[in-house]
Amino acid sequence: MSTIAFVGLGIMGSPMAVHLQQAGHEVRGHNRSPAKTGPLVEAGGTACGSAVEAVEGADVVCLMLPDGPDVEDVLLGDGQVLEHSRPGSLVVDFSTIRPDVARRMADEARDRGLRMLDAPVSGGEAGARNATLSIMVGGEAEDVETARPLLEVVGRTVVHVGPSGAGQTVKAANQLIVAGHLQVLAEAVALLEGYDVELGPALDVLGGGLAGSAVLEQKRGNMTERRFDPGFRVELHDKDLGIVTGAAREADVVLPVGGLLAQLMTSAVVNGDGRLDHSALLRGALRLNGRL
Amino acid sequence: MSTIAFVGLGIMGSPMAVHLQQAGHEVRGHNRSPAKTGPLVEAGGTACGSAVEAVEGADVVCLMLPDGPDVEDVLLGDGQVLEHSRPGSLVVDFSTIRPDVARRMADEARDRGLRMLDAPVSGGEAGARNATLSIMVGGEAEDVETARPLLEVVGRTVVHVGPSGAGQTVKAANQLIVAGHLQVLAEAVALLEGYDVELGPALDVLGGGLAGSAVLEQKRGNMTERRFDPGFRVELHDKDLGIVTGAAREADVVLPVGGLLAQLMTSAVVNGDGRLDHSALLRGALRLNGRL
Amino acid sequence: MSTIAFVGLGIMGSPMAVHLQQAGHEVRGHNRSPAKTGPLVEAGGTACGSAVEAVEGADVVCLMLPDGPDVEDVLLGDGQVLEHSRPGSLVVDFSTIRPDVARRMADEARDRGLRMLDAPVSGGEAGARNATLSIMVGGEAEDVETARPLLEVVGRTVVHVGPSGAGQTVKAANQLIVAGHLQVLAEAVALLEGYDVELGPALDVLGGGLAGSAVLEQKRGNMTERRFDPGFRVELHDKDLGIVTGAAREADVVLPVGGLLAQLMTSAVVNGDGRLDHSALLRGALRLNGRL
C-alpha cells in the first residue's frame, strides 16, 4: 500500500481520492478551499493545509486540477510540489491540460529525479463516483505499470497510449470528436425539423447505419426532449476545446472544423448555456436557426 | 407478383432490378445507355428502349437515377413517365435527391392519380448486390405497406420515416452526419500525428467511449493505412452534400458546420480524390496540414 | 431611339424603365402584378398585359427579375420572350442570377438568332432612382457597344468584364466580398467591445490603414449606432449568397469562408433581420456573442 498525496479535491478529485483511501492506501489530500476535504477525511484520509504538506512522505502524487496553469502553479509555482517531492516518487496528473504543457511538466519532473504520467480521464462525475473512468495514460511504460494498480482503483479502462503528453493528446482528440458529433447531430436535428420530420423514427434509422455513434445513442434523448441537465457541462467542454485549438496551434496542426466548433461552444457559454449538458449545442443550432 | 418498370440500371439500379426479377416479378428495365440492361435480361427481365415503353402495363415504377434533375426529366420531361403510367400505380424513387424536389414530384404524381414514395437507400454497391440496403421511405403509410414486400426484396431494413420528402430528408441528415464524423476523425488523426501519438492504441480508446462511432469502427483502417479504395465515393458524397446544403437553403435551415463540410468535400473532388472512398477526407485534412 | 420591352417593374426595374422612357425611348413595360406599371405609364410609356405583348416590335428587351428561375420562366417558359422576340434584337438581363444560368440563357438566345447580355447592377434602390448604378456586363464586345448608350441612361459606370456570364460572375464576387467585409467588421466590433474599447477612435485608425474599406466607411455608422434601415437588405444579400455558393458548386469552386458567410446570412434572415440593411450581420455576431 502507498502513501498518496492528492491535490485537487473537486467534483472529480474528491471521489477519486476517497476510492484510493478506501482501497487501503493512505491518502493525504489538499484542496485550495479546505471545505472540500470533508469526504476524504470521513473515509479516513488526512486533510493537509498545503500541497507541500501533502507530498510529505508520499510515494505517489496525484493531481486533479481545472487547467494547465493550475497544474503549473502547483508543480512549479506556489505549490512547490516538484521541489518537495521525494526523489523517485511518481506524479500522476489526472487533469485535462494541453499536451505540450504536459510534456514540459514531465521534463521538469524528470530533471528533479521524479517520474510523471499524464492521465486525463473521461467518464465525467458519474465515472469518478463509480470508479468507472476511462484513463488515457502518457509516459514511460514502466511507470504506467507501476501506477496501474492505483489507476485501476479509480478507473475501469486504463490504456497506455504513448510517451509523455500522449494521454492529453488522445483526450484532446476525444473532445474534438465528441464536439463534432454533437454539433452535426444538432444540425441534422435542425434539418429534420426544418422539413417537419418526426425525430424518433429518423434517429432510429440514422443510429442503425454509418451515422451511428455513442453520441447519438446517449444524447438523442436530451435533444428530442430538450432536456439538458448534465452530464458533461458545456463550460468544461469549452475549456477543453480551448486546449484542442491551443494545442493544435502550438504544433502547427490545422483543424478547420475544430476551429469552428470551438467558436460555437463558446457561443453556447456566452448565451447562458454553460452549465447545461454539452448536448445543449442543439440550443446553439436552434438559436442560429431562429427557433429558440 | 407485379409488373415493375425500372428506370436507371446503373451500379445500384442494375442489381436491384435483378433481385426483383429473381423474386418472381416481371421487370421491364430501361437505361439511357442500353448496354447496362444486360444483367437484367440475363435474369429474365425485359429491356425497353424508352421509359414510356417500360411503364407500359406496370403496377409499380421504380427509379434509381443520379440526381433530382434526372428524376424530374424522367417523370415530367422527356421521359413522360407520369403521363404514361397506369392510374393508381405506385412510383418508388430510390434516387437520392432534394427533399423539396421529392415533395414536388409526389404532388405531381398525385395530381395525375398516381401514388409516390421517396425511398433513398444507404449501404452502397455492396448493399445493392447483397440486397442488404437500408431504405428510408417517405410517403403515405398505406402506400409504404403496399410497397414493403418489394422493398424487402432489395433491402434489409425498411423504415417509414414520414410523409413525402421525409425519406430524402433523413438520407440528407445521414450524409451530413457521416461527413461530419469522417472530417472530425480526420482532424483528430492530424492532431494525434502532429503530436507523434501512435494511432492504433489511441483509436482503440477513442472508439470505446463517447467518441465511438460506426465511422470510426469501419473507416479507421482506411485512415491508419492510407488506403482509400471505395466504399462510397467522395464524388457521390459531394453530390449528396450539395443536396444537403441546397435543401437547407430551400427551407431556410442554417448549417454552419454542414456548410464548411460541403466545401471540404468539394475540395477533395477537385484535388483528384473524387473516386476514392469518402474516408479520403483525411487526405484533404493532411493537405491543409502540409503533410501530403 | 429604340423601342424597348422592359419586363420586371419592381423597386429596381420601375425607375430604370422610367429613365429610359424619359431619355426618349419608347418603353413597353410588363410586370406580373400590373399595379407596378403606374410610374412608367405616367412617364409616357406603355403598360403591356404580357411579356409577349411587350416584346412586340421591340429592338431591345430588358429584364429585371428576382432570380434565375424567373428569368428562365420569362425567356423560355410561360413568358415565351425568346420565341416571340424579333430576330436580331438584343436581350439585356439586369437581374442578378447564377452565371451558369446566364450562359445557358445566352446560348438559348443565340440559337434563336438573338443577342444577349448579362448586365447585373450594383448601387441599390438609390442607384436605380438616381441612375447611378454600376453595371457589370458580360457578352460580345459588339453587343455591349450597341447597348452602351442605353446602359448609360440607367447607370454611371458600365464595364464590359468578359463573355456571357462574366457580368454575373463579377456580381457574385462582389456580393461575396461585401459579405466578408461586413462579417469581419462585425466580428472586429464584437472583439473591440469585448475589451471595452470605444468604437469611434478605433474605427478611425482601422479605416486609415490596410483594414480600410468602402464597407467600413459606409457602414460603420450603422454598426456604431445599431441602426439598420436599408440600404441593401439582408434577404437580398442572402439570395445573392445562394447564387454565390450555387455558382461555386456548379463550377467546382471551393469557398471555405464563403460557405460560412452564406450560413450566417441565412441565420440573420431566420432571426428576423431579413428586411434590415446587410450591416445587420452585426446583430448576428452579437447574437452569437450573447449580447443581443
Add this chain to the structure above:
Amino acid sequence: MSTIAFVGLGIMGSPMAVHLQQAGHEVRGHNRSPAKTGPLVEAGGTACGSAVEAVEGADVVCLMLPDGPDVEDVLLGDGQVLEHSRPGSLVVDFSTIRPDVARRMADEARDRGLRMLDAPVSGGEAGARNATLSIMVGGEAEDVETARPLLEVVGRTVVHVGPSGAGQTVKAANQLIVAGHLQVLAEAVALLEGYDVELGPALDVLGGGLAGSAVLEQKRGNMTERRFDPGFRVELHDKDLGIVTGAAREADVVLPVGGLLAQLMTSAVVNGDGRLDHSALLRGALRLNGRL
C-alpha cells in the same frame, strides 16, 4: 532630450531605435543576439549587454519583441526590467501581444511605480525604416501626451484609442479584418477564374464599389501576378491571428469567421508559404481548389 532604453533590435526595432538616436535622444539598446546592435551603435547609440544594463538611467523604456511571453520575460522574468527601471519612468511596448497580457503588464508596472503604454504598430518593415508607422496607443491620456513626441519620431499616425490594452485590441481587430479581406479576395479570385473571367477588368469594377478596400488596391497585383514577396509575412500574420483567437477566447468573444481564418493562415504556414506576403492566402485558396 531623453535617455531611452530600447530592448529588441530586430527588423522593426533596429530602425526605430536608430530614428530615436538620430532625433537627438540617447538610446541604450539591447538585443538577445548582440550582432543586431550594429546600426544603433553606428548611429551613436550604446549597445548594452543586458536589459538591466540598458534601463540604467533611462527615462523611457521601449520594447519591440516577437510575442507576449517575450515581453513578460523581459519585464518580469530574466530581463528584470520592471524591477530595475527608475520609478516614474515610462514603458512603451511596441510589440504586438494579447490585450489581456498588455493589461496585466501595465498593472504590474503600475504596482512598481512605473507608467506603461501598449503601442503596437502597423506599416511593416518599410514603415519602420521610413518612420511612417501607424501607432495604436493604449494607456493613460497623460502618459500618451508625454510619449507623443517620441512616438512621432518613429510613426506618422499616433492615435490614443483607450486605456491599457486598447492599443493591442485595435491591432488585433486590424489583423482580423485584413486577414478576412485577403481571404475573401482570394476566394473571389478563385470564383472569377473558375468561370474564366479576366481578373483585370473584374477587379477594376469591384474596387470601385462597396467591395473596394485597401487590400484590394494594394494586394491585387500580388494576386493577379502570383508574386508574393513580402510585404508582411504569412508567419507573422499567423502569429497575430493566434493573438486574435487567444484574446477572443480570454474575453469570451465568439469569432466564427475569425476562427476559420486562423486555421487557413496556419495552413499557409505549414504548406511552406510562411515567408511569403500574406496575400499568399491566395495560394491556400488555390490549393483547396486543386489549382496549385
